[in-house]
Structure formats: C-alpha cells, structure tokens
Amino acid sequence: MKKRSYAALALAASIGFSFTGEAFAKNLSDLQQRQQQIQSQKSGLESTITEKEQQISELQKKQDSVTAEIRQLDGEITKIESQTRIKEKEITETEAEINELHREIEELKTRIAERTVVLEERARSIQQSGGSASYIDVLLGAESFSDFINRATAVTALVNADKEILQDQENDKKQLEAKEQKVTTQLASLNEMLADLKKMQQDLSEKRLAKNKVMKGLVADEHEAHEQRLSLEEEKSLLSSQEASIKQAIKAEQERIAEQKRLAEEAKKKAEQAAAARALAKAKSSSPAKEPASSGPVRSDNAPADAGGLFMRPAQGTFTSGFGMRDLGDHKGVDIANSVSVPIVAAADGVVSRSYYSDTYGNAIFISHSINGQVYTTVYAHLSERLVNGGSVSKGETIGYMGNTGRSYGQHLHFEIHKGPWTIGKENAVNPAAYINF
Ligand SMILES: [Zn+2]
Structure with a gap:
C-alpha cells in the first residue's frame, strides 16, 4: 500500500x-x-x-463443540442402551426361573398332600390293629419256619415301605422349604433388577433429551443434516478399506459356490446310493432325497425373517422415508423406524468393510457383497450398538441394534444398497425396495 x-x-x-x-x-x-x-x-x-472470518470460525467452533457433545452423548446412550438390553434379558431369565420354581413348588405340594393321605391311612390301620404289635402278631402266627421267613420278609418290606414313605415325605418337605426360600431370594433380586432398569431408563431419557437439545444447536437443518455428508477423512478410509473387503467378498462367494456344488454332488451321490439300495431291497415306496439342512444363523427376538430375494430386510419396523424422497437433497436409502431397539441384521452374506462411529451416520456399518458375480455394498447407519467390527457376516446375522446416533432425529435405521462399490457421489445407490421382498 x-x-x-x-x-x-x-x-x-x-x-x-x-x-x-x-x-x-x-x-x-x-x-x-x-x-x-x-x-x-x-x-x-x-x-x-x-469480521466475517471471525464469525465463520466461531460458527465452526460452535459446530465442532456441538459435534463433540453429540459424540459424547451418543457414546453414553449406547452404553446405557446396551446395559438395558442385558438387564432386560436377566429379568426375563429370572422371571422364567421364578415361574419354574413355582411350578416345582406346586408339584411338591401335591406330592406331599397325596402322601399325607397315604400316611394317615397307614396310621389309622396300624392303630386299629393294635399299633406296631400287629407286625409281631403276624410273625407269631407263623405255622412253619418257611412260613415265618415269608412273613418276616413281608413284614420287613412293609416296615421299609413305611420308612421310605416317611423319608420321601421329609425330603420333599425340605425341598419345598428350600425352593420357597429360593423364590424369595429370586423375587428380591428381580425387584432390584427392575429398580436398576428403571434408573437406566430414566438416565436414558435424560440423555436422549439432552441429545435432542444439542441437535437443535446444529447450524444445518434436519434435511441438510440427513444428507449425511461425510468428512474427507471418512471418505478416504471408506474407499481404502472397501478394496480389500470387495476382494474378500468375491472370494467368499466363489468358495460358497464351490461348497454348494460339492454339497449338491454329495447329495446327488447319496440319493443315487439310496435309490440303488431301495431298488435292491425292492422298497415299496420311494421318497425324494432330502436337501441338506441349512444351518442358518441364530436369530434373536424381533429379528426379521428372510423372505427370499437377493437381500433380506435389515430390521423390523415401519418405513418412514423411501428412496429419493426428501424435499431437500436426495435420499440415497430407506429409513426403517421402530419404537424399540430391534436387532439389525446383515441383508446378505458379505464382508464388513467398515464399522465405526461417524459424526453424521452415527454408529455405521458398511458391508461388501458379491452376489451372482455382482458386487454390492450395503450401509447401515445410526445404530445404537455395533456387534461386528470386520470379517465375514451371513445373511440374517445380527450386526447391531437400531439406534439414534449421529445426525439422527428419532430412533431409526438408515439403510442403503449400492450396486457396485460405495462411491463418494453415491452414484451406485439403488432403491432397496427393488431388491428386497419387504
Ligand atoms: Zn435415511
């Protein structure tokens, strides 16, 4: 100047x-x-x-601190939700145990009551025949030695039976007492668990409220936020981890195909052998060889069932937002909401390429698939908890639980299918409705 x-x-x-x-x-x-x-x-x-630069940097700072706060709250909420699920399971188990104990107690009581009737009858008949002297009368009435032996054996059996019945009665009474004691303890611990659960639920609703409040502090509005803009860093690591997982998914599919072929050949061979055996034995009727039983993954409660198709629905719930729907921006997936934190399952066999916490997606899982030689990518976002961190997953396997983490307004799953690899521009995103028998 x-x-x-x-x-x-x-x-x-x-x-x-x-x-x-x-x-x-x-x-x-x-x-x-x-x-x-x-x-x-x-x-x-x-x-x-x-001045403007200062304003921008202040906004950025505010945004960063809000993001950090959300991250922190998400972590706390995830922890409490996870503990809640464990507690609920414990409560269900304890309730089942208490029910079982009640059933056993009822059984014992019936047995004791029935035996009491028998014992009373015995007591009455002994009294009528002159008490324990009746045994001696029986023995003294013997006509010969062998008769005496017979009578002695009979009397011993009678005495033993009486002794046994009394012993049984006493054992059952002891068991009854022990079981009643156990029910009391179990009920006490159940009440404790229920109190713990209530406390957790209170904590949870406080934290959820806090998150909602913090979300309001975000500069971007709901629609813009839902566009799920990822950071450059995230995009880079997604792309780099994807390469390896795609290769693994393709290899896994080839192995699956080979295994299926081997099983089919084995089944064919077995069927042929069975047919030959039947022909040899001139069996009356022939039944077709059964398919080998598929050992599917163990499903937890509320998990969706596989309705066939290339992909299965990843969660139980209602569709709150479809593909491409949104006044602002383009929605590259579907939203499935549920009031309870239901399990999220892998939509198809695949390899986990990324499982991480994203500031926008919250707890997110990316899976690479190879289906009929075509590579696909599925994305599961806003999870409460992630149960897988890498490696292979099978169709229907629980990979996490529905949540409200990241830039999410209300508990839901944001689900995407990409035909091909995931790209920064999401050009490969397809409508999941076209691939899933919902
Ligand atoms: Zn969505």
Whole structure:
C-alpha cells in the first residue's frame, strides 16, 4: 500500500511539471483525497472480511463443540442402551426361573398332600390293629419256619415301605422349604433388577433429551443434516478399506459356490446310493432325497425373517422415508423406524468393510457383497450398538441394534444398497425396495 501511494505521488509529480504551481497543488490534493478514500474503503472491506472470518470460525467452533457433545452423548446412550438390553434379558431369565420354581413348588405340594393321605391311612390301620404289635402278631402266627421267613420278609418290606414313605415325605418337605426360600431370594433380586432398569431408563431419557437439545444447536437443518455428508477423512478410509473387503467378498462367494456344488454332488451321490439300495431291497415306496439342512444363523427376538430375494430386510419396523424422497437433497436409502431397539441384521452374506462411529451416520456399518458375480455394498447407519467390527457376516446375522446416533432425529435405521462399490457421489445407490421382498 505504501509503495503504491509513493508511486501515485511520483506519477502526480511527473504530470505536475506541465501545470502551473496552483493547478499542480489542486490536482495533487485531489489525488491524495481519492487515494485516502480508496484506502478507507479498502480497510473497511478488510475489517468486514475479518469480521466475517471471525464469525465463520466461531460458527465452526460452535459446530465442532456441538459435534463433540453429540459424540459424547451418543457414546453414553449406547452404553446405557446396551446395559438395558442385558438387564432386560436377566429379568426375563429370572422371571422364567421364578415361574419354574413355582411350578416345582406346586408339584411338591401335591406330592406331599397325596402322601399325607397315604400316611394317615397307614396310621389309622396300624392303630386299629393294635399299633406296631400287629407286625409281631403276624410273625407269631407263623405255622412253619418257611412260613415265618415269608412273613418276616413281608413284614420287613412293609416296615421299609413305611420308612421310605416317611423319608420321601421329609425330603420333599425340605425341598419345598428350600425352593420357597429360593423364590424369595429370586423375587428380591428381580425387584432390584427392575429398580436398576428403571434408573437406566430414566438416565436414558435424560440423555436422549439432552441429545435432542444439542441437535437443535446444529447450524444445518434436519434435511441438510440427513444428507449425511461425510468428512474427507471418512471418505478416504471408506474407499481404502472397501478394496480389500470387495476382494474378500468375491472370494467368499466363489468358495460358497464351490461348497454348494460339492454339497449338491454329495447329495446327488447319496440319493443315487439310496435309490440303488431301495431298488435292491425292492422298497415299496420311494421318497425324494432330502436337501441338506441349512444351518442358518441364530436369530434373536424381533429379528426379521428372510423372505427370499437377493437381500433380506435389515430390521423390523415401519418405513418412514423411501428412496429419493426428501424435499431437500436426495435420499440415497430407506429409513426403517421402530419404537424399540430391534436387532439389525446383515441383508446378505458379505464382508464388513467398515464399522465405526461417524459424526453424521452415527454408529455405521458398511458391508461388501458379491452376489451372482455382482458386487454390492450395503450401509447401515445410526445404530445404537455395533456387534461386528470386520470379517465375514451371513445373511440374517445380527450386526447391531437400531439406534439414534449421529445426525439422527428419532430412533431409526438408515439403510442403503449400492450396486457396485460405495462411491463418494453415491452414484451406485439403488432403491432397496427393488431388491428386497419387504
Ligand atoms: Zn435415511
């Protein structure tokens, strides 16, 4: 700036040679005035820019602190939700145990009551025949030695039976007492668990409220937020981890095909052998060889069932938002919501390429698939908890639980299918409805 003003002065001075002294002075002061004007405009502009930059950096700072707060709350909520699920399972188990104990107690009580009737009858008959003396009468009435032996054996059996019945009665009474004691303890621990659960649920609703409040502090609105913009860092690591998982998925499919072929051949061979055996034995009826029983993954409660098709639905719930739907931005997946945290399952056999916490997607899992030689990618976002961190998963396997983590408004699963690899522009995203028998 200073250099320029000197240059202007020098220019003015060189022009000034052709003017009179007065005119020169006037022109010079004009020039200086204009120079000053420009200078002040420029500095005004500069201070505006600085001000705006400050505002932007403040907003950025605010956004960053909100993001950090959400991350923290998500972590806490995930932990409590996980503990809640464990507690609920414990409660269900304890309730089942208590029910079983009640059933056993009822059984014992019936047995004791029935035996009491028998014992009372015995007591009455012994009394009527003169008490324990009746045994001696029986023995003394023997006509011969062998008769005596017979009678003695019979009396011993009778005495033993009485003893046994009394022993049984006493054992059952002891067991009854023990079981009643156990029910009391179990009920006490159940009440404790229920109290714990209530406390957790209170904590949870507090944290959820806190998250909702923090979400309101986000600069972006709901729609913009739902666009799920990922950071450059995330995009880079997604792309790099994807390469390996795609290779693994293709290899796994080839192995599956080979295994299926082997099983089919084995089944065919077995069927042929069975047919030959039947022909040999001239069996009356022939039944077709049974397919080898498929050993599917163990499913937890509320998990969706495989309705066939290339992919299965990843979670139970209602569709709250479809593919491409959104007033602002393009929705690259479908949303499935549920009021309870239901299991999220892998939509097809595949290899986990990424399982991580994203500031936008929350707890997210990316899976690479190879189906009939075609590579697909599925994305599961806003999970409460992630149960897989890498490696192979099978269709229907629980990979996590539905949640509300990241830039999410209400508990739901955001689910995407990409025909091909996942790309930054999401060009390969397809409508999941076209691939799943919902
Ligand atoms: Zn969505």
